[in-house]
Amino acid sequence: MPPKSDINKVGTESSDFPILCESCLGENPYVRMSKQEYGKECKICTRPFTVFRWNPGAGARFKKTEICTTCAKIKNVCQTCLLDLEYGLPTQVRDAALGRLNEAPTSDINKQYYTQVMEQAMANTSSGQLQDTPDARMASSAAKEMLKELARKDPYYKRNRPHICSFFVKGECTRGNECPFRHEVPQENGLEKQNMADRYYGRNDPVAKKMLSAHAESKGLVAPEDKSIMTLIFLGLPECQEQDVRTSLLSSCPFIQQTQIKSLSIVAASHCAFTTFVNRGIAERTAEALSAQGGIEVLGKRGKVVWGKSRPARGAAASAAAAGKAKAAA
Template sequence: MPAKHDINKVGVESSDFPILCETCLGPNPYVRMSKQEFGSECKICNRPYTVFRWNPGNGARFKKTEICTTCSKIKGVCQTCLLDLEFGLPVQVRDAALGRKNQAPTSDINKQFYIQNLEKQMADSPDGMSFDSEVANKSGREMLKNLARTDPYYKRNRPHICSFFVKGECKRGGECPFRHEIPEENGMQKQNLVDRYYGRNDPVAKKILREQAESKGMKAPEDKTVTTLLFLGLPTCTEAEIRSSLAGACPWVKPTDVRSLTIVEASHCAFVNFTQRSMAERSAEALSAQSGIEVSGKRAKVVWGRSRPQKGKAAASAGASSSVAATAEASGSS
């Protein structure tokens, strides 16, 4: 009987060549790299790994690998930019479009044991790759192909912005190896490598998914109290089948995240009311990327619910406030 894996014998990882995307590698076919075995700890599994460092081309900054080859193979991402190798998109966008669920644990002990098991699977795999996710759907892949760049985006290899220039204190002038530009306040400055790897709270991914949803008419309502999504064109199905389809398309949605689910058989639709607005927005973006939701073999359309009209005292108070404002405006004009 084989012994259990011992996390104390994980050791280190050594590799002969990094796993990089075409953008990070650069346009030079004769790029020179420096190799340092056990030069740093992987940002994901915290194991010492072989660090590669190189210059992608003229006017670019030196780049290096940030994670080990094992973590790169597990997610199918570049070791430097942590973007998907096939589409060049953030992991959060890829997983949302393909309905993949992140199965990797976050605690150190479980993480090491999980990585050991996947390393064994990759050793037995013919291509040496092993994603920690489920098989993708076709509509999601088509969306990713449309979003993917056709050519490498070498602009991403530019030097970082000079922090001294931003403060007005840089004295190196043209000899400064950093860019002398004022950064744009677009919310993209704070990006965490671990969050980008696991596909969570990635500002770039959120922007891509939001723009994709708005292009398909799935813009989130201004009223933050709206937490309902409508599934239109449903076949004859049960609540359990809809919940199962939702869990497959949006694996992060837990049963407790859905406050209520109402099926209207006469209209072939269903109202899915979420407990939190953030969960409804994330699900709407993912379902729009997947061109709807498939229930019992039929793809249904997904739209946002509408705000409820004010009733009772709320409507009366709103009417009273509007009349007071009108009276004040009239007296002011007179």
Template sequence: MPPKHDINKVGSESSDFPVLCETCLGPNPYVRMTKQEFGHECKICNRPFTVFKWNPGEGGRFKKTEICTTCAKIKGVCQTCLLDLEFGLPVQVRDAALGRKNQAPTSDINKQYYIQNLEAQMEDSADGVTSFDSAAANAAGREMLKNMARNDPYYKRNRPHICSFFLKGECKRGAECPFRHETPKEGETSKGKNQQQSVQDRYYGRNDPVAGKMLRQVAESKGLKAPEDKSITTLLFLGLPSCTESDVRTALNFTVPAVKPDQIRSVSVVESTHCAFINFTDRAIAERAAEALSAADGIEVSGKRAKVVWGRARKGKAPAAAAAAAA
């Protein structure tokens, strides 16, 4: 058996076949791929890796792997679209529903050490188990993910991008143009962060606009639509068992790991009405917590699942806020 390589010294990865979802692979069972060893730098760990390129089907654009195999296995995502392999959903949605905490470091030096250790664990494991334990996942969250997931692959995602010259009325290639000549939907060609940052956001499950929209839709469907009054930063947990403030904070940290303890201004437990008031330091943090809690179908405190609702503005405070907004 060849000795294991230290990626801090070798600094590259080689693979024989990519980790892809069915959508990116395409409907053709006889896909021809080109393979280029050390063809590009992984957009997550910055190591050179084996790049695969292929055409997923007639009328589709050529696709290629964006991240290395190791990074894809660590997160359980496709190397090209970076969506979850089991549900086909954004990482941010999956992690919010299952209460998964992002433990991966973001600095270059720590990333190399972290990935090296996980890569060694996967090589030693007979079944290739990654750092995620699906058996410990929240049953309600998994059920929600199954309902949100598509039953069939969405091959329209493989279509060519919209021609920017066509939008300006300057494309002269006509039918020979490899891009789509059609008017985009609102926001489809909006400019945001560069591709490098966008890939990292999707991978780490942070600031993903698609995931944010999906979580807001889930929250609204469960009666957790954010109130118009922006001064409201409080969530209520209803139907709690006998518990303490520490129990509520522990359950909240487990269910919504994205919210840090210092982002919670106060927690007030009212034993007589079996409820708790959770006041956050910022409205955006409160909305993020509400979306994650709706995805997890509430919160479990001391073995009992509680309902989550938004708080209400204090009397006399709402009119003042409205007057300030009007001014």
């Protein structure tokens, strides 16, 4: 009689071919790959998996798979670059536009349990893929158009270039033109602080933050410099109740908890609503998500989202501020 399977036991993952995007696969139609079964552990679920290694083309560095096929299918991402397979965008940008909740198990036991549950869910479908959530299926056309607009039209093979030579950065490389690495001065753009788990789960991704900020700026939704402003204003709303706006907000941004909304008030005469959050971080994340979705939809009508403004200082506070400005000018 076979032993009873343990849901918390670390399993293994085997595959015949990797799940890759066109950029990582390379422009060469005849790619030779080496295959090593259970060569490394997945950087997400920590299970041993089949590692593939190949050269995408002339002048490119050798690339390999970093996560297992199960984790790639769960997020629909490439096993190497961890970008979305449909749009070629970071998962944080995609999930913000489609209103998806980022699930991130923390402990090893939770990771193993979550992976096995997802495997069973995919095995029960005819396509072998996870079904879209209702929020993703009902995503607005504006959100999908935004993703298509940000997506690259052609493969980005420049991503396969060799890494920068660390000896050249220190001024100690003696190989010259024979050095297989790039002789360039690295630029500080935040990518050096990114890790694989954050890129996979769509949190604290510097590339995604840059893309979302640029899109919000193009829509006139730039976060104000005053960090005390934590209010978003929804304009052009239909006749609705406070609960209608709250429900639409929570469904559009599933990362928001009820306790993170400090106050929500509706001005019926102006067809607008004022929503104040408990901290600036959740307000900025909500603004980015709603900007990616083309606004907030309440009772079938889509409203515009803008930042609130700081209140003018009054009384003693105003006098102190004026005195401070006069002193600075002097």
